[in-house]
Amino acid sequence: MTPVISGPTGKELLNAGVKTSVDEACLPVKVFLGHCLTLRNRCDCFLVPRLVNINRKDYICPKFMGLPEMTKQAVGKQPLVIWKSEKNCALGSPQAVPAALRQGFSARRIKKGLQKAEAAFHTYHRLLQQGLFPAEAEQVLGGGAPPAREKNGRRIGLIGHPYCLYDPFLNLGTVNLLHRYGFAVLTPEYFPPRQIEDELQILAKPLFWTMSQRIFGAFRLLCKEKVDGIVYLSAFACGPEALTGELVKREAKALGLPLLHLVLDEHSGEAGLVTRIEAFIDLLQRKRRFSCV
Amino acid sequence: MEDGVYLGVDVGSVSTNLVVMEPGGRISKKVYLRTEGNPIASVQKAFREVAPEFAGVKVLGVGVTGSGRQLIGAITGADVIKNEITAQGVAALQAYPEVRTVLEIGGQDSKIILIENGVAVDFGMNTVCAAGTGSFLDQQAHRLNLSIAEFGQIALRSKNPVRIAGRCSVFAESDMIHKQQMGHSLEDIVAGLCAALVRNYLNNVAKGKEIRPPVLFQGGVAANAGIKRAFEQELGHQVMVPEYYDTMGAWGCALLAQEERAAYGKSRFRGFQLTEEEIRVSGFECVDCPNRCEVVEVKIDQRPLAGWGDRCGKWQRINAEATG
The missing domain is CATH 3.40.50.11900 (Rossmann fold)
Incomplete structure (x- = not known):
């Protein structure tokens, strides 16, 4: 399985996103859908997380909860895999990994993969906390030198x-x-x-x-x-x-x-x-x- | 003090203004023209008006402002290209050093600038809606068959202004027609429109801002005595209109050109002959990346002078090579 990632936002992408989304959607949702549309001919299936909350007592904006459905609406027939948290298991836990992604991997490898992802996530955020911007942090993660500040x-x-x-x-x-x-x-x-x-x-x-x-x-x-x-x-x-x-x-x-x-x-x-x-x-x-x- | 003059140009959507300023800040000539959708021609016309008198005088610096500042800055060879808010604020402080609130209403936009101890500390500007601006008045005056000049005087005659919905110019229009059909007098309707514009301004542009005296009212709409009175009634204190209320932006950027003279040294002004040059502006969509930027290119006598509108800066670089 190879992940395909969309490129930077542009005018065509935004126009495509605006055209397919419902009126009430906010600008970032329209941009997200635009990104999905640019990938439509380049991938076999979409993976969209359903984010509800990442802390115990507060919530991610409701537009995020509906993101998988809005994506489905936008991309049409293309299969969609939703990564969502289940009762008593967080989004980052091995049990939450969608079945479609688990195929052919042992439970141990899945766990290891998640740990690796989490470590990378924390390294990335440490870089941001040093005052780097996301693009710069990605460069550093890829082996580049941090910019002088x-x-x-x-x-x-x-x-x-x-x-x-x-x-x-x-x-x-x-x-x-x-x-x-x-x-x-x-x-x-x-x-x-x-x-x-x-x-x-x-x-x-x-x-x-x-x-x-x-x-x-x-x-x-x-x-x-x-x-x-x-x-x-x-x-x-x-x-x-x-x-x-x-x-x-x-x-x-x-x-x-x-x-x-x-x-x-x-x-x-x-x-x-x-x-x-x-x-x-x-x-x-x-x-x-x-x-x- | 050095001999010569500073020029300030304000290219707005409705009017184009040019001031010739002596060192120190006194205005020796001002030109106020309608832009009529052609900023280049109107600036050339404005320069043509002052050229005979000042062609032999040394130009110490040129400042431009207004929504067409980039275009006109390139054409004139401006030393200072400033946004309208800073320019208006600087001019207001020159006119009344003790001013604390500046209300500015122009053709397409309106602003408020709050000043403390001689320094701007906050500002507000209208969003895409032009309901609280001069073009709203223009439209309604047209509908009532009045010239915009008579408008203010008629409003002052009103004893009992009618209430007109001012949230949106479309609503205001239907409300106004309704009031006409009900038989209200012209002066009461006109005064009602002035009050509606002021309410709209205070609820949108000035929302959440504290308006403290002394208050200065400038911009083209400040000529309208009806609006001035409506502001005074709504705010409960006196509102002053400066002498050069309609050319404050141009004056402000001339003042800024003087202030920053030390930084640029010799003026880049291209000279009064720019009125005779053939200036062409063309736009094209750059297709080198999916951004599809709308690039503008300015050519003077067929030589490329400047370009902008691109997000990556590619066309701006070409511009620097061409002029530098």
């Missing part, structure tokens, strides 16, 4: 769902733009999960969504890190973000921390997005320059 430069926080932050097509190259202006960019993946959890204690009531927790926790940590400002990228029509966005906005206002909230949309209004980011960076730079004088 300036330690004492100006820093900006970038928060949002990982699929918005790390897809340069979706966010119109926001990360590159910030780097070009000489900012080091810190994202939620920079912080160890335990630190993020500690930050959530101040909430009167726990947040329902795992991703919202990570965004809010990372936001608080970024404030403590004394970054110059924070950019919040959210996807158009994202339900959980309507709430998290408001929480973050209020907190930023109370702290007097510059915050730019950008909503990503399929209409790719690049000019508008770039104008806002440029104006935000000017604001940070002028603030620094004139308050030093």
